[in-house]
Amino acid sequence: MSAKTRKQFFKVFWIVVGVVCFLIMMFPLYWMISCSLKTESEIFARPPYYFPPNPNLDAYITQLSNVEQFPIINSFKNSMIISLATMAISVVLSTMASYGLARFNIKGKNLIIFLFLVSQMLPQVFTLVPDFIIFKSVGIYNTYWAPIFANCTVAIPFSILMLRTYFLSIPKEVDDAALIDGCNHFQSFLKIMMPMASTGIVVSFVFSFLFGYADMMFSLTFINDSRMWPVTTGIYNVVGRYGIEWSRAMAFGCLAVAPVVLIFLLMERYIVEGLASGAVKG
Incomplete structure (x- = not known):
């Protein structure tokens, strides 16, 4: 692997790591917003709804x-x-x-x-x-x-x-x-x-x-x-x-x-x- 290719590889690698870390840190905030738009039954549904099936503002x-x-x-x-x-x-x-x-x-x-x-x-x-x-x-x-x-x-x-x-x-x-x-x-x-x-x-x-x-x-x-x-x-x-x-x-x-x-x-x-x-x- 050439030096240029290795440099590009590590650049892409650290970008992917940064994006993954960002998604992990932001997921609790997203989940809070998502749950605020769900009903109680939708929050505790199994399997869970990662997106509100019927978004509503009743809680707000x-x-x-x-x-x-x-x-x-x-x-x-x-x-x-x-x-x-x-x-x-x-x-x-x-x-x-x-x-x-x-x-x-x-x-x-x-x-x-x-x-x-x-x-x-x-x-x-x-x-x-x-x-x-x-x-x-x-x-x-x-x-x-x-x-x-x-x-x-x-x-x-x-x-x-x-x-x-x-x-x-x-x-x-x-x-x-x-x-x-x-x-x-x-x-x-x-x-x-x-x-x-x-x-x-x-x-x-x-x-x-x-x-x-x-x-x-x-x-x-x-x-x-x-x-x-x-x-x-x-x-x-x-x-x-x-x-x-x-x-x-x-x-x-x-x-x-x-x-x-x-x-x-x-x-x-x-x-x-x-x-x-x-x-x-x-």
């Missing part, structure tokens, strides 16, 4: 109309409150913190960065008990603020570690030029550094939002009032109470992932560019 209509049994609209509202607040707090704090860690000689800076990295490795369940005690003590237990602050403890370290690489990649001469032109450090950060790191900041916005939107454990632990639960906890509630009605549970899941899919479709270019740039520059 039930989800959106029967708000007392399936409060999905209220769950979406709760998710937006938690996600947007998590995003706002995380991006503001992590942007300033990452700039400081990248530009200033701070005592113990390497230890701080190491602790941020360790926090990303620890399972979130380790923080439940201390967070519960703190939130109970300060009086924010069973409020939106409890899961918001808990999600920020995950989103902020991630954003700092990512954004720091962007600020490190910007030459220090840019800071010096800004100071010569009359800017102080804050003005330089606001008017020059943030626009230059805008791609990374967009990625931070997206992932901070998704950290808050995808949370179930914090909300379920720190909020007792089911009327304040987000959509992820609502899915848990639906399956727990009405586990037999899988078509409705699958419809709930499809509606829940729709905002995430929409965000990735709209922001795909920025997300890919931001993550790739951060990896190269870091």
Whole structure:
């Protein structure tokens, strides 16, 4: 086999492997959509129907109309409150913190960065008990603020570690030029550094939002009032109470992932560019 033929063979081989892996990863999402369009008997039919024989939207209509049994609209509202607040707090704090860690000689800076990295490795369940005690003590237990602050403890370290690489990649001469032109450090950060790191900041916005939107454990632990639960906890509630009605549970899941899919479709270019740039520059 010639070198050219061998190269073409491996190229086709890795394409096939990539397509197979993509289909395996996407099959659960497809199955959820497919089951949401079936009746209960069609879902449990043997042999299974890989395509809905008689597609219908009954499960979606039930989800959106029967708000007392399936409060999905209220769950979406709760998710937006938690996600947007998590995003706002995380991006503001992590942007300033990452700039400081990248530009200033701070005592113990390497230890701080190491602790941020360790926090990303620890399972979130380790923080439940201390967070519960703190939130109970300060009086924010069973409020939106409890899961918001808990999600920020995950989103902020991630954003700092990512954004720091962007600020490190910007030459220090840019800071010096800004100071010569009359800017102080804050003005330089606001008017020059943030626009230059805008791609990374967009990625931070997206992932901070998704950290808050995808949370179930914090909300379920720190909020007792089911009327304040987000959509992820609502899915848990639906399956727990009405586990037999899988078509409705699958419809709930499809509606829940729709905002995430929409965000990735709209922001795909920025997300890919931001993550790739951060990896190269870091």
